[in-house]
Amino acid sequence: MVEWKTLTSSEVTEDLKSLPIIIPIGLIEAHGPHLPLSVDLDTAEYFSRRVAEKTGAILAPIINYGFADEMAEYPGTIGVRPETLMSMIYDICCHFCSQGFKNIIVLSGHGANKGPIELAFWKMWDKYPDLKIAYWNYWTEAKMTHIHHADKGETEISMAVGIPCYMDKVQDYSVKKPWYRLRSRAKIQPCSGGINGKPSEANLAEGEEARDIIIDILCEKVSAIIAENRAAIADAKSGEI
Numbered sequence: 001m002v003e004w005k006t007l008t009s010s011e012v013t014e015d016l017k018s019l020p021i022i023i024p025i026g027l028i029e030a031h032g033p034h035l036p037l038s039v040d041l042d043t044a045e046y047f048s049r050r051v052a053e054k055t056g057a058i059l060a061p062i063i064n065y066g067f068a069d070e071m072a073e074y075p076g077t078i079g080v081r082p083e084t085l086m087s088m089i090y091d092i093c094c095h096f097c098s099q100g101f102k103n104i105i106v107l108s109g110h111g112a113n114k115g116p117i118e119l120a121f122w123k124m125w126d127k128y129p130d131l132k133i134a135y136w137n138y139w140t141e142a143k144m145t146h147i148h149h150a151d152k153g154e155t156e157i158s159m160a161v162g163i164p165c166y167m168d169k170v171q172d173y174s175v176k177k178p179w180y181r182l183r184s185r186a187k188i189q190p191c192s193g194g195i196n197g198k199p200s201e202a203n204l205a206e207g208e209e210a211r212d213i214i215i216d217i218l219c220e221k222v223s224a225i226i227a228e229n230r231a232a233i234a235d236a237k238s239g240e241i
Contacts, residue, residue: 001052003059012099018229020103020222021058021096024048025117027066027110030074031150032193034170037076039150039158040066044109046161047138050215051107055222058101063088069112071149071194073186082116089120097128103225104133107218111137141221142214151197156207157214165202172198 002016024047026040036042045062052059068079080088093104106117117135124131139147139157147153159165173192175185185194 001049001056001059003052005061014100016058017100017102018226018233019056019058020105020225020229021060021101022048022052022222023060023063023092023104023106025063025066025106025108025110025113027068027113028064028076028078029068029071029110030076030193031154032171032173032195032199034166034199035150035155035158036164037078039154039163040109042109042163043138043157043161044107047109047214047218048107051218051222054215054219055226057105057222057226060092060096063092066108066110066113067116070182070185073184074193082119085113085116086120086123089117090123093120093124093131093133094127097124097131102128102131103229104131105222105225106133106135108135108137111140136218138214138218142217144210144214147210148196150193150195150199152199152201152203153197153210155199155202156204157210158207159202159204160207160211167200167202170200170202171195172200 002019024044026044028037029040030037031039041062041064049059051057065078065080067082067085068077071077072079089106096104108114114135114137121133124133144153147157155165171192173189173195175189175196182188
């Protein structure tokens with residue numbers, strides 16, 4: 001693994017440029033009374049680091065503030081506007097691109113980051129049309145559609161990656177969403193802290209199994225990117241002879 005923040009300037013060399021950069025991003029966000037505000041950061045950091053360790057990809061510093069969407073009015077949530085996040089991603093990725101790094105994965109622990117981040121991609125492609133960039137939620141990329149906000153699934157993942165879980169405080173809530181897009185979940189469910197499901201049923205063993213599946217799937221994807229890049233470099237070199 002190459003961790004960007006630990007490099008010296010002279011260590012940012014040409015041979016690193018074939019490696020994908022993984023940028024973890026989350027949000028400081030309410031997750032009910034049983035999980036800390038850092039869940040989305042901690043899961044993004046955990047999976048990004050594990051994948052980088054196993055594949056040799058480059059781990060970029062985490063982006064701590066994401067888009068605070070319908071959870072914004074719960075106590076503790078701290079985020080940015082969608083246009084701010086879009087600008088942040090654009091600026092950060094353009095710095096990587098300007099130094100020759102054109103393979104970037106933004107790995108998120110917060111689902112609502114997707115819209116602003118992918119909008120930034122279109123702006124970046126105007127400047128760097130050869131940029132290969134992707135946004136991944138760690139759970140959806142692993143096809144785990146059963147994980148919802150602060151529910152059984154997310155609580156199990158939190159347990160499995162070592163995030164403190166205060167199960168003596170746990171409460172179950174079910175969100176009945178209207179047909180229209182919610183601006184604020186706190187308006188319809190002010191006491192839940194954003195829970196949507198039954199975290200009281202969380203099971204550590206199931207969380208560990210899900211964690212390992214996620215790591216395996218993400219590693220397979222990143223390893224394929226690295227292999228493809230190395231093959232392209234080899235082909236280019238053979239063509240020069």
